Amino acid sequence: MNLDEIRTHISSLDKELLTLLAKRKALSLDVARSKLQNPRPIRDQEREQALLVALINQGRTLGLDAHYVTQIYHTIIEDSVLSQQALLQDLLNPQDEKPAISVAFLGLRGSYSNMAARKYLTRFKAELVEHNCDTFQQIFDTVESGQAQYGILPIENTSSGAINDVFDLIQHTSLSIVGELTQPIEHCLLVGVDTDVSKLKTLYTHPQVYQQCSQYLKTLPQVKVEFCAASSNAMELVASLKRDDIGAMGSADGGALHGLKPLVTGLANQKQNMTRFIVVARKPVEVAAQIPAKTSFIMSTGQQSGALVETLLVLRNHDITMTKLESRPIIGNPWEEMFYVDVAANVNCPNMQAALAELKDIVRFIKILGCYPSAEVAPTRIPSKALSQGRDPELHVTPVNVPLNNNALLSLQLGRFHMSQQEPLLIAQLESWPEYGALQETARRLKEQGGQILAVPCFAQGNQQQSQERLQQLREVAAQFDLAAMTQVHTPEQLNRAAESLDAVLLQPIDGRRDELLAAAGRCTRPVLMPLADSLEQTLAEAELVLAEGNQQLALLDTQNRPLANLLRVQQHSRLPLLSQLVGQDSLLPQLGQALRSAGVQGFCLSLTNEDDMQPLQQLAQRLYRD
């Protein structure tokens, strides 16, 4: 086949794939209708898990990686669940046939609020009429007066926290919250004509965006920054001037609406930058019982001691999970607070009704702001043991008896992975920086075995530029294979740079600068792995140093295969999660792993050279994740 023929073949396969996806979606809507007739929850994670495991195994026989199959199916299932939810909501809240849906939001075309509005309203399949507003107050007014049906408001951001102005306005509105959505905020450098970063002289941006990208902007000393009222204004300006020495900052999708292209992406200091938006309307909606719902309410309690605790106990006693609690001053009543509460419950469910009745008796004031479908479809986790492949028949031994009496241990989240003794973390730690292809291959094999973290040394001797590139590449490869990324750091400077890009850092203090590194680790916002010191006392003192500076995301790492008795003592005294570093080629690796796990070790850092084969990793994974 020549190139054209191959491409024709690919195009026809893609068409088939799309047809099949559409058929799958239609079937999933049939499932939703059947769940409405015989009421069952929309989400069935047991079914999803079984489906994913079967698909991963089928994929393997066809030569497809586990992570590839998982990623594709997470997207398909997320859409399937959200579409089912939307169908149920439409059936429950029939809308008059509307030729157009109107929505009020902050900023112009291309603003983050505009992108959120577009995303939320795609499911209405009606033309969108946009009302640009200059202030949050104007959004409330536009919806209250009936000029727009919906208002979209940002309520909290993962880097900057609660958006107080919106919380304050909600106190006084008659509108209801009818929906929520979370939008990733991905700042890019946008340009209107073909150009290069070195040619840029002026960047137009909003002060908040400037702040969130300060570290990247420091690398462009030749560029002057001009502030605009909103990112969308900056985009409009750059689009109209069409010059190669100016740029704007904002989202790639927003820029595309103005014909701008992203020149550099991922500019934010904090990589996981998300904003949660609420959707408000004049009439509340009813949420189908099968859909995970949230209810938001505000309340003010008296000022007697324990008043707030009393209300929280009511929620606990009715088994209602609180997902958010904010307090804001009550305007006009100095030192009195209004509490904003989100709970994961449908306002009409019996538990919530009972809780509300009790709350009414003990608070001064309570108002339901709305009940709406929860927008989070967290990917179904596949247990590592379902992934760990190619079991070795000779390794049959009785499963370890994991002692369950140490649940008082502090736990740790590394990236999106949680450390637990039931499912220990598996880290592949390369001893030196590999070729890009070899890095990808290690990541792929680690993921195939159910491992979670890729650790590679990124800091080359004195070469800042190179280490920056390595941090970037490690982050990319880890993300590609849905792994968390970690690197070894020797100095506070390295620690700060690693913490900007990666999910965790592994401390390797240099003599003489040890305390300095520990103090920096205590101030950083990433999880830290700290090697055990020479004595138990010193380890405890060093851990205390990190914890006292405010970082509670700390785990200890035994790098010297210490006797089990020592490890048990460290755990007993520190209550911190403990990991063990093992050498990749040790023939006793699986047995060692099993013994250490029985002693309470919650993670394994397997050091590998670039030449090592991955057989031992596979054997360790099999042993760790065996039933």
Ligand SMILES: C=C(O[C@@H]1C=C(C(=O)O)C=C[C@H]1O)C(=O)O
């Ligand atoms: C389609 C269903 O509903 C949901 C979506 C699933 C899917 O798209 O495969 C699987 C389980 C449910 O969470 C179902 O229950 O089968």
